[in-house]
Amino acid sequence: MNELILGIWDGHDAGAALVRDGVILAAINEERLTGRKHAGGFPARSIHACLRIAGVAPGDVSLVAASTTDAAKTLTRWAPTLRDQYYALRRRKCRPGMLARWKKMAKYEITLVPGNALTRRLSDARIRRQAAHMGLDAPVAWTGHHEAHAASAALCSGFDAATVVTLDGIGDALSGSVSIWRDGTLRRLSAIAGRDSMGIFFEHVTNLLNMRELEDEGKVMALANYAFPVPDDENPLLDLLTVEGTDVRCVHGPVRLYRLLADVLYRFPSEQFAYMAQRVLELRIPALVSNAVKAAGCPRVCLAGGVASNVKANMLVRGLPCVEDLFVFPHMGDGGLAVGAALAAGNERFNWKGVALADVALGPAYGDGEIADALNAAGLPHRRSTALAAEVAEAIHLGAIILWFQGRTEYGPRSLGNRSILARPDEPGIRDRLNLALKQRVWYQPFCPSILESDAPRFLAGYRAPNRFMTEAFRTTRDGAHALAAAMSIDGTCRPQIVADGSGPFATLLAAVRRSTGIGAVLNTSMNIHGEPMVNSPAEAVSVFQRSGADILAIGPFIVRKS
Numbered sequence: 001m002n003e004l005i006l007g008i009w010d011g012h013d014a015g016a017a018l019v020r021d022g023v024i025l026a027a028i029n030e031e032r033l034t035g036r037k038h039a040g041g042f043p044a045r046s047i048h049a050c051l052r053i054a055g056v057a058p059g060d061v062s063l064v065a066a067s068t069t070d071a072a073k074t075l076t077r078w079a080p081t082l083r084d085q086y087y088a089l090r091r092r093k094c095r096p097g098m099l100a101r102w103k104k105m106a107k108y109e110i111t112l113v114p115g116n117a118l119t120r121r122l123s124d125a126r127i128r129r130q131a132a133h134m135g136l137d138a139p140v141a142w143t144g145h146h147e148a149h150a151a152s153a154a155l156c157s158g159f160d161a162a163t164v165v166t167l168d169g170i171g172d173a174l175s176g177s178v179s180i181w182r183d184g185t186l187r188r189l190s191a192i193a194g195r196d197s198m199g200i201f202f203e204h205v206t207n208l209l210n211m212r213e214l215e216d217e218g219k220v221m222a223l224a225n226y227a228f229p230v231p232d233d234e235n236p237l238l239d240l241l242t243v244e245g246t247d248v249r250c251v252h253g254p255v256r257l258y259r260l261l262a263d264v265l266y267r268f269p270s271e272q273f274a275y276m277a278q279r280v281l282e283l284r285i286p287a288l289v290s291n292a293v294k295a296a297g298c299p300r301v302c303l304a305g306g307v308a309s310n311v312k313a314n315m316l317v318r319g320l321p322c323v324e325d326l327f328v329f330p331h332m333g334d335g336g337l338a339v340g341a342a343l344a345a346g347n348e349r350f351n352w353k354g355v356a357l358a359d360v361a362l363g364p365a366y367g368d369g370e371i372a373d374a375l376n377a378a379g380l381p382h383r384r385s386t387a388l389a390a391e392v393a394e395a396i397h398l399g400a401i402i403l404w405f406q407g408r409t410e411y412g413p414r415s416l417g418n419r420s421i422l423a424r425p426d427e428p429g430i431r432d433r434l435n436l437a438l439k440q441r442v443w444y445q446p447f448c449p450s451i452l453e454s455d456a457p458r459f460l461a462g463y464r465a466p467n468r469f470m471t472e473a474f475r476t477t478r479d480g481a482h483a484l485a486a487a488m489s490i491d492g493t494c495r496p497q498i499v500a501d502g503s504g505p506f507a508t509l510l511a512a513v514r515r516s517t518g519i520g521a522v523l524n525t526s527m528n529i530h531g532e533p534m535v536n537s538p539a540e541a542v543s544v545f546q547r548s549g550a551d552i553l554a555i556g557p558f559i560v561r562k563s
Contacts (some may be wrong), residue, residue: 003350006047006136007342009084010066010127011073012214013038013335016046017362018054018061019342022155022352027362027411027437029335032535035540036075037091038215038533040076041081041428042130044340046366052544053364056137060273065141065345067148067337069123077126090212112194141345145171146191146305148340149329153302154181155343157327158356163296165289167192168305168333169199169214172500176305178246178288180296184353186344196250199283199307201241204258205277208265214306214333221312222276222445225491227275232283236264237276241285246295249281272512278312285313290322299324304340306333308471309413311495315473319398319462330360330469331412339411346399360469363409366538371556373407374538375552378546382558389505392554393512396522397422400551401434405541407506410534412472416497417450417506417525419534419541421550423523425449425487430523438550440530449487450497452510459483459496459521466498497524 004545007017007027015029026049031037033045051058076083082172088094099541115123120142127140143151149166162197164179164186175197179188194200203213206220240251240257252260265273289301301323308314308328318326329336346352385391392402410416421438423430435441439526448470449459457463459480467474475485481492488494499507514520524535527544535541538555545553545560553560 002219003346004056004060005063005065005342005346006050006061006138007065007338008047009334009338009341010040010042010077010129011068011337012040012332013332014043014088014339015048015335015338016043017338017341017342018050018056019346022343022346022355024339024357024362026050027339028364032363032409035199035533037531040087040290040334041080044134046065047134049364057063059137061136061138061292063136063141063345063349064127064131064136065443066127067141067143067341068171069115070111070145071115071119072107072110074119075110075121075527082228090214092212097418102320105255108200111170112173112253115194127152127477131419141349143344144340145337146174146177146403147186147188147344148184148337149304150177150179150340151337151344151347152331152340153304153327153329154179154186154427155347155352155354156329156357157300157302157354158329159300159302159325161298162300162302162327163289163293163298164302165292166305167198167285167307169203170194170197175199176248176556177295178292178295180298181302182298182437184347186347189397195253196241196248197254198241198248198284199305200254201250202277202281202307204254204261205273208262209270209274217309219442219445221278221310222489223271224275224278225489226444227269227271230272230276230279232279232476235279237280238283241259241280241284241351243291244286246288246292248284248288278364279308279309281313282316285310286316286320289317290320292323301326302329303327304329304336311471311473313520314471315493317548318472321363325465326472328469330357330414332471333413336412337447347457360411360416361408362411366556371558374542375555375558375560377539378542380542380560384557388554388557389509389512392509392552392560394420395552396513398514399424399427399430402421402552403541403545403553403555404509405527405535405538405553405555409536412469414511415499415524415534416469416523417499417528420537421525421527423486424517425484425521425523426519427484433517433549434525438529439525445545446489446494447487447523447525448495449484449521450499450506450510450524451500452507452514453498454501455520456496458500466500467496468498470495470497483519483521487521520528528548
């Protein structure tokens with residue numbers, strides 16, 4: 001077999017992926033190529049980039065795999081101005097007009113309308129026309145929204161059998177699903193209706209706290225740590241969402257739910273409102289997973305969907321007595337649907353069994369010549385380092401902020417040692433400096449550490465298995481609380497990337513940092529300025545360096561220092 005499937009997603013956080021025989025060759029999202037964070041629409045740039053990375057032509061593609069044919073998605077495919085207006089409003093690029101509230105209610109009502117034969121034909125016609133303009137004449141295969149989410153987790157997990165749970169806002173009029181992955185087959189056991197959405201619940205909370213839904217939910221989770229705890233029996237939000245077996249029940253649909261949440265927020269401080277909402281997820285998600293494991297009979301668990309970005313809830317899932325192991329697809333939100341659609345189509349049509357995902361460095365790479373050209377174009381003096389890791393490690397030891405640009409661009413929302421901003425993890429003052437000099441994040445949002453695997457048991461309590469993609473929170477040990485003081489939350493948890501010793505340039509750097517500081521870890525945050533996507537190209541890295549207070553740019557083999 002030599003089937004080459006192009007997966008595409010043309011909704012929120014659009015992107016593309018090329019997969020051959022279950023192996024992901026390339027994957028990237030439009031935001032990295034347009035500079036518009038979470039950009040939507042047909043992913044023409046991402047398709048071009050994937051074809052270029054893989055070194056294939058449009059005619060080599062065997063199948064185009066796409067996802068989601070519900071009424072709302074079909075409407076925005078044919079009326080993209082609606083999508084663009086919502087994007088501008090959600091990202092605070094324009095002021096809400098007189099009809100904003102009506103449009104918001106209409107949006108939620110339309111998302112509850114499932115697809116049918118007409119929406120499928122309309123979506124199919126639109127995608128085929130757009131693909132044809134790019135020279136793609138392969139047939140189009142459609143997969144359901146949650147089938148794609150489930151396939152991304154199951155087929156990338158490396159598990160031969162697993163309980164697969166998807167949870168997000170809404171797609172194909174569903175907000176979640178429970179499936180079993182066994183013998184190379186993914187079979188759905190149950191589905192969760194769109195009106196009973198944990199994702200929409202948390203989206204409403206985010207919006208009511210004057211944050212951007214579909215983007216700032218992590219800030220809500222962080223803010224919750226600063227609240228005076230509300231006892232569960234006094235939490236008015238807990239009754240709004242309940243778990244019944246492998247189903248979720250919400251007492252109200254999306255529109256009524258928003259109004260009820262607004263009333264609760266009126267009576268509580270913002271941080272307590274965030275705490276109460278976070279507590280709902282921390283109780284309900286483990287309960288659902290526990291019931292799903294019992295129904296599926298598989299103690300290994302796979303998670304996907306936007307709600308699976310809640311690392312504190314994921315930590316509690318891993319800690320369940322019934323869970324033997326946990327894999328969260330690293331691009332868990334809708335931005336990962338291109339990979340999911342391709343894997344689902346390959347599994348169904350070509351019996352792909354899946355391959356354990358080793359890393360997410362799936363985007364473009366740039367040669368030394370391209371990097372040097374970008375530095376010269378910006379007029380930045382630079383030199384080639386003969387001992388890059390040792391030189392950067394010593395600068396980190398002395399308190400420098402480093403822009404670290406190496407290898408291929410990461411796929412997904414996390415910087416994992418290729419497009420990263422690095423600093424000492426044990427100096428709490430570095431957080432304020434990072435925010436003032438570059439990130440401009442809210443003060444209560446923690447940074448994250450990257451830790452050598454050999455040091456992980458020393459720093460992380462109850463450590464059992466490495467988490468390569470920053471998809472779970474861990475509690476820190478006493479040593480960890482000191483070593484990771486700048487890269488952890490006030491509640492003593494952190495969201496670490498565990499890096500295998502000797503696995504590549506980033507592991508080499510961490511080993512050099514350990515020799516300098518005694519700590520095999522760094523503070524690692526994405527290389528971008530607030531409100532912008534993570535950088536992709538050398539020119540973008542140079543731009544961030546020039547506009548920020550970073551001290552050193554380590555890009556390819558070159559070192560650039562601020563004068």
